[in-house]
Amino acid sequence: MTISLDLTDEAGRAAADKLRSPKTQKRSLVGMDRQELSDAMREIGVPEKQLRMRVSQIWHWLYVRGVSDFSAMRNISGELREKLAENCDISRPKILEEQISDDGTRKWLFQFQSGGAGKPVEIETVYIPEEGRGTLCISSQVGCTLTCTFCHTGTQKLVRNLTSGEVLAQLLVARDRLGDFPNADTPQGAIVPAEGRKVSNIVMMGMGEPLYNFDNVKQALLIASDNEGLSLSKRRITLSTSGVVPFIPRTGDEIGVMLAISLHAVRDDLRDELVPINKKYPIAELLDACRNYPGANNAKRITFEYVMLKGINDTLEDAKELVQLLKGIPAKINLIPFNPWPGSNYECSNWETIKRFSEFINDNGYASPIRTPRGQDILAACGQLKSESERLKKTDRLALEAMMIAGHGE
Numbered sequence: 011m012t013i014s015l016d017l018t019d020e021a022g023r024a025a026a027d028k029l030r031s032p033k034t035q036k037r038s039l040v041g042m043d044r045q046e047l048s049d050a051m052r053e054i055g056v057p058e059k060q061l062r063m064r065v066s067q068i069w070h071w072l073y074v075r076g077v078s079d080f081s082a083m084r085n086i087s088g089e090l091r092e093k094l095a096e097n098c099d100i101s102r103p104k105i106l107e108e109q110i111s112d113d114g115t116r117k118w119l120f121q122f123q124s125g126g127a128g129k130p131v132e133i134e135t136v137y138i139p140e141e142g143r144g145t146l147c148i149s150s151q152v153g154c155t156l157t158c159t160f161c162h163t164g165t166q167k168l169v170r171n172l173t174s175g176e177v178l179a180q181l182l183v184a185r186d187r188l189g190d191f192p193n194a195d196t197p198q199g200a201i202v203p204a205e206g207r208k209v210s211n212i213v214m215m216g217m218g219e220p221l222y223n224f225d226n227v228k229q230a231l232l233i234a235s236d237n238e239g240l241s242l243s244k245r246r247i248t249l250s251t252s253g254v255v256p257f258i259p260r261t262g263d264e265i266g267v268m269l270a271i272s273l274h275a276v277r278d279d280l281r282d283e284l285v286p287i288n289k290k291y292p293i294a295e296l297l298d299a300c301r302n303y304p305g306a307n308n309a310k311r312i313t314f315e316y317v318m319l320k321g322i323n324d325t326l327e328d329a330k331e332l333v334q335l336l337k338g339i340p341a342k343i344n345l346i347p348f349n350p351w352p353g354s355n356y357e358c359s360n361w362e363t364i365k366r367f368s369e370f371i372n373d374n375g376y377a378s379p380i381r382t383p384r385g386q387d388i389l390a391a392c393g394q395l396k397s398e399s400e401r402l403k404k405t406d407r408l409a410l411e412a413m414m415i416a417g418h419g420e
């Protein structure tokens with residue numbers, strides 16, 4: 011069963027209104043780094059001497075307290091709060107839909123304004139609760155320029171990159187909805203623990219290729235991991251790439267988060283087909299970049315994602331080659347059962363095959379967990395995300411449900 015946020019009743023509408031960002035040309039402060047914030051303060055007339063203090067106050071309210079209204083910033087004078095409200099925006103994006111899966115997975119459909127004459131865009135974000143942790147799967151682009159053949163997002167043309175504020179807003183709203191920010195009546199100086207939160211981990215594994223939107227993703231992740239703000243440990247942030255080789259060393263040097271590589275095939279001919287960016291950056295180059303990934307070691311392994319496609323990449327011969335290829339790289343291999351979507355041309359390998367594949371890799375020295383598909387009933391699993399421009403028709407939904415039921419019978 012799927013539960014949706016009911017926007018037809020009054021409480022639902024009030025909740026939605028609170029989260030709705032006005033159609034405004036005001037500058038959004040969310041996602042700015044300290045320098046940009048300081049420049050924005052200067053522009054609205056904050057004296058030079060006060061800039062540092064104001065930036066630090068606003069940073070605290072935005073990222074420790076999670077406020078989305080200037081009136082809540084109690085240590086800022088009424089006059090300045092008014093000026094801020096006239097010129098700047100810190101409101102949340104509009105939530106068009108919130109779905110909660112039977113397994114507790116949540117999926118949000120967000121709408122972001124595009125500025126100027128640009129149309130509003132929509133993206134999806136997924137929250138996956140597990141024993142001992144909660145992972146937020148964040149999108150970096152609306153659509154994707156790449157066309158991996160097994161991925162639903164890959165069938166949606168790139169509409170635009172998300173800004174750093176839009177990448178970050180996905181985390182802020184998830185924390186609002188999950189009650190991760192302190193209450194409004196928490197005293198101003200209260201210590202706000204970074205442990206024990208609902209969102210303990212972030213993965214850049216939603217819609218889009220994060221390394222094709224490097225600057226904005228970098229800025230958002232540096233803010234998410236800033237110790238005076240959201241304070242997420244970089245070890246709990248994973249960026250997944252299909253293999254944009256030139257940006258891999260920069261990811262390690264400039265962002266310093268964990269790396270995941272969507273490998274999916276062990277030979278170039280097959281990878282060219284499944285992950286077409288391979289034609290530009292073939293497997294050997296990709297693995298060289300991984301071998302040299304700044305900061306990778308046995309305690310900070312690189313994750314290799316491998317989607318299990320029946321009859322395509324799932325033999326023991328493939329597993330053997332995989333182990334050979336990864337020699338010398340501190341790695342772990344995540345096996346992802348293929349998640350079907352309407353119109354997809356693949357089937358998921360059967361359970362026995364996946365188990366054998368995993369055991370072989372384990373026996374050869376690499377951890378190789380099988381990722382449990384989560385939130386399939388709300389199309390929230392890996393590779394199932396795709397937004398408005400081509401939402402599923404009802405007939406497609408029914409077809410998909412039938413596919414799921416057939417899949418579970420295996």
Ligand code: SAH
Pocket residue numbers: 158160161162214215216217218219220250251252271272315317346347348349350351392393394
């Ligand atoms: N663009 C980035 C991150 C988003 S995709 C990348 O490709 O890495 C996140 C993960 O889901 C990737 O490993 C991707 O290959 C995988 N994926 C895509 N479609 C899938 C599907 N239908 N079933 C299972 N995994 C899929």
Ligand code: SF4
Pocket residue numbers: 154155156157158161162163164165216217218219252272
């Ligand atoms: Fe884009 Fe990643 Fe999907 Fe490939 S797997 S189409 S890179 S989102």
